[in-house]
Amino acid sequence: MGTFTLSRFQRGALAQLVSEGHHTYQDMADALGVAKSTISYELDRVKPYDPELAQQDADHKRRACGRHSILTPSLTILITNHLRLTWSPEAIATAFNLSTASIYNWLKLGWLPFNLADLPNRNVRQRRANEHRGTFTSGTSIEQRPKSVNQRLAFGHWEVDTVLSSRGQSRACLVTFVERKTRLL
Structure with missing residues (x-):
């Protein structure tokens, strides 16, 4: 259906519908474009229904909602x-x-x-410690290797990679070496 809170204008319109006295909660909800439970809650907010007092109560509850600091x-x-x-x-x-x-x-x-x-x-x-495991400062990057290496025609081209353990478990890492032509690991 619609929203679950009423505007000041909708509260005035609800007061008019209540004063007419022959509307059901569902009729009033349909007229205002809200859920029937919203009408029920709103009419229970202030008895007898006064839109100005209902608005003040809603404003007070809105200010009081949310998390509050325990800092005194x-x-x-x-x-x-x-x-x-x-x-x-x-x-x-x-x-x-x-x-x-x-x-x-x-x-x-x-x-x-x-x-x-x-x-x-x-x-x-x-401060957070920077992760330095698994970084290599020597060698050639995959993006910079010659095309002949990609074709896997000659033996002797090695790829090196690292597998890091979970940070909380261990500071160890595993280094893998793979030869491009023979795929020797």
Whole structure:
């Protein structure tokens, strides 16, 4: 059917239909282009139905919905004081049963009066190590090899490749060598 929320205009039209008194919920829903359950919910919102009070209630509920931060003024002071005592966000999170990610997010958003660069670990957590396994600095790229190598006419042309293990399991890798003509592995 239609939408599940009513506009201010639709609430006024619904009030008119209610005042006429001889319409079913389905008739009113069809007239406004919404679901019958929307009409039922809307009429239960305020009794007797007043479109202005219903709009105020809907606006209040809209502002109150969504996720809310647990950061209170007292928690802000607590976290800031411990950061100034050179505690790391990880240590604070562990000590006070908070999320480390939340503390970093509050720092990035500026909700905590502490500079992210002043952290005792110099923000090591935010740096990511680059992956260097499996990169070769010598040899010729596949795109640059001669056409005679692609034709597989002569023995002695080798392809080298690496197979990396899953990052969390091991830092090892497997190197494969394949000869182009004989396909010796």
